[in-house]
Amino acid sequence: QHMTTAEIRNAFLNYFASEQHQVVPSSSLVPGNDPTLLFTNAGMVQFKDVFLGAERRPYNRATSSQRCVRAGGKHNDLENVGYTARHHTFFEMLGNFSFGNYFKQDAIKFAWQFLTDVIKLPKDKLLVTVYHTDDEAFDIWHKEMGLAEDKIIRIDTADNFWSMGDTGPCGPCSEIFYDHGEEIWGGPPGSPEEDGDRFIEIWNLVFMQYNRHADGTMEPLPSQSVDTGMGLERISAIMQGVHSNYEIDIFQNLIKAAAAVTNAQDLEDKSLRVIADHIRSCAFLIADGVMPSNEGRGYVLRRIIRRAVRHGNKLGATETFFHKLVAALATEMGEAYPELIKQQAIIEKVLRIEEEQFGKTLDRGLAILEESLKDLKGDVIPGDLVFKLYDTYGFPADLTADVARERFMTIDERGFQEAMEVQRKQAQQAGKFGADYNDQLKSEKTTEFKGYDSEQYTGTVVELFSG
Ligand code: ATP
Ligand code: MG
Ligand code: MG
Ligand code: MG
Numbered sequence: 001q002h003m004t005t006a007e008i009r010n011a012f013l014n015y016f017a018s019e020q021h022q023v024v025p026s027s028s029l030v031p032g033n034d035p036t037l038l039f040t041n042a043g044m045v046q047f048k049d050v051f052l053g054a055e056r057r058p059y060n061r062a063t064s065s066q067r068c069v070r071a072g073g074k075h076n077d078l079e080n081v082g083y084t085a086r087h088h089t090f091f092e093m094l095g096n097f098s099f100g101n102y103f104k105q106d107a108i109k110f111a112w113q114f115l116t117d118v119i120k121l122p123k124d125k126l127l128v129t130v131y132h133t134d135d136e137a138f139d140i141w142h143k144e145m146g147l148a149e150d151k152i153i154r155i156d157t158a159d160n161f162w163s164m165g166d167t168g169p170c171g172p173c174s175e176i177f178y179d180h181g182e183e184i185w186g187g188p189p190g191s192p193e194e195d196g197d198r199f200i201e202i203w204n205l206v207f208m209q210y211n212r213h214a215d216g217t218m219e220p221l222p223s224q225s226v227d228t229g230m231g232l233e234r235i236s237a238i239m240q241g242v243h244s245n246y247e248i249d250i251f252q253n254l255i256k257a258a259a260a261v262t263n264a265q266d267l268e269d270k271s272l273r274v275i276a277d278h279i280r281s282c283a284f285l286i287a288d289g290v291m292p293s294n295e296g297r298g299y300v301l302r303r304i305i306r307r308a309v310r311h312g313n314k315l316g317a318t319e320t321f322f323h324k325l326v327a328a329l330a331t332e333m334g335e336a337y338p339e340l341i342k343q344q345a346i347i348e349k350v351l352r353i354e355e356e357q358f359g360k361t362l363d364r365g366l367a368i369l370e371e372s373l374k375d376l377k378g379d380v381i382p383g384d385l386v387f388k389l390y391d392t393y394g395f396p397a398d399l400t401a402d403v404a405r406e407r408f409m410t411i412d413e414r415g416f417q418e419a420m421e422v423q424r425k426q427a428q429q430a431g432k433f434g435a436d437y438n439d440q441l442k443s444e445k446t447t448e449f450k451g452y453d454s455e456q457y458t459g460t461v462v463e464l465f466s467g
Contacts, residue, residue, distance in 0.1 A: 003119065003239040005250050009065050009232060009336065012094045015118050016063035019110060021096055024064045026337075029288040030297065038073035038297060039285075040066065043095030044206075044227040050099050051169055051208060051225055060101040065232065066093045067337070069281050072300035078307075078398070082274045085197040085237075085244035089304060090281035092232040100223030105140055107205050107226040111176060112145045115203075119239060123147075125179045127199070129189045131172030132156040137207070141174070153190050162206045162227075169221060171209030178202050178234075180243050197243070203230040246273045250332045254279065257328035261321040262312045271311035278308035279325040280333075282351060287343045292354045303396040305354050310399055313362055320359060323351035358394055365393030369403065379408065383415015390416070391423070 003011065013023050027046035031037045034048065043066035049055035070077040071089040080087035096110060115121045128147065130137040132154040141147045163170035177189060177199045186196020208225040210218035233245040240248050246255070254276035255267060264272055285301050292302040305322065312321050326348045334341040372385050381404050389395035401411045 098226035387419035
């Protein structure tokens with residue numbers, strides 16, 4: 001039956017509450033317990049210390065709908081937006097968690113019951129993966145849930161083995177996929193076409209079974225735990241009878257709003273999807289206290305805003321538009337996230353200022369890019385041009401790469417980094433020999449820069465969730 005996104009969120013939390021899970025509110029996108037993690041990218045982030053045994057809670061079963069951002073950092077889906085049916089920079093992850101309480105059997109039973117009994121997905125559209133050595137999970141799916149053997153795929157890659165870090169809790173995963181039908185390109189997990197969007201992963205069940213030591217050996221954890229994550233927008237798509245996440249209720253309304261403020265004609269335009277995606281991540285990041293800046297989290301936010309603005313420009317927006325979408329977003333998601341309504345005015349202001357600032361150089365930068373592309377031989381945009389656009393016109397390199405990709409081109413990232421390095425050295429030299437005021441400003445600017453793909457930043461990021 002048809003369900004709205006809000007109804008699915010409620011049905012999930014209610015189901016797990018009825019199975020004695022504590023309903024826990026979403027935590028901030030800025031992880032409070034881990035300065036090395038760029039953004040909250042999974043439901044388990046706020047429970048990390050509980051899993052490690054370093055923090056105690058008055059419950060050992062929990063459920064949540066967690067706001068997540070996967071942009072910048074190692075878990076980066078920014079480049080997938082506009083290209084796949086299933087990826088966002090911002091999404092909600094529904095999850096149930098066992099802290100040393102139930103394990104594989106109940107985790108699988110709960111998931112199967114929710115999918116086939118509560119929201120009544122047709123069983124024949126579902127298939128699952130298990131880690132290749134995990135006979136226990138295979139048998140639970142086969143013998144207890146009654147899945148045919150050919151619907152249970154053994155996977156031997158890291159995709160189905162999760163670890164919190166190089167040492168510590170780890171264990172096999174079991175993922176549940178939905179088959180959207182043979183008219184869509186893609187193959188089952190483990191096949192060469194698995195990256196297509198026919199078989200879409202909806203739910204990842206992680207079994208924290210072992211403790212890995214520094215020498216690589218693993219021993220069973222004294223108490224075994226469960227961490228699961230299901231993408232709300234992906235399950236919404238299924239329940240609303242559509243293939244792409246971008247066709248679900250929330251997105252259709254955002255896309256219409258985006259078309260209205262950019263003068264776009266074609267509601268199917270990929271740029272509208274990008275904008276609808278980006279307003280969610282940007283608004284929620286600002287609501288959680290991230291401000292556009294030239295480094296770290298703030299630079300990821302700035303890059304997303306500038307990409308959205310560029311796509312609006314491409315659609316034909318003639319004035320600042322991005323901040324005008326906050327109201328539509330608050331209408332769609334304000335009930336589940338009241339902070340969005342409370343902070344609406346400040347979010348609008350930050351976005352407007354940021355867009356106005358970039359708007360001043362965007363047209364000129366795009367004109368220079370167009371001009372240079374005319375004489376370009378080959379399909380790689382040279383590093384010094386990428387650098388000039390960055391340095392003079394405020395184009396983050398990934399924005400130039402986004403433009404390039406639309407024309408089946410790439411950018412010379414190495415060349416860009418080298419140009420950055422040259423500028424940094426020159427600024428240093430100038431500093432040594434008594435630079436004038438302008439040079440000093442430049443030097444400050446460059447030392448602030450943390451790498452357009454946040455490499456320096458992610459160097460220290462501990463990946464919590466590598467499902
Ligand atoms: P995929 O292989 O499709 O990229 P994933 O394996 O990276 O997904 P997990 O890390 O296992 O995803 O996250 C748990 C669940 O969260 C996924 O099964 C999916 O339903 C959802 N999810 C993950 N990334 C995104 C995203 N960028 N946008 C929307 N939903 C997502
Ligand atoms: Mg992924
Ligand atoms: Mg996964
Ligand atoms: Mg996956």
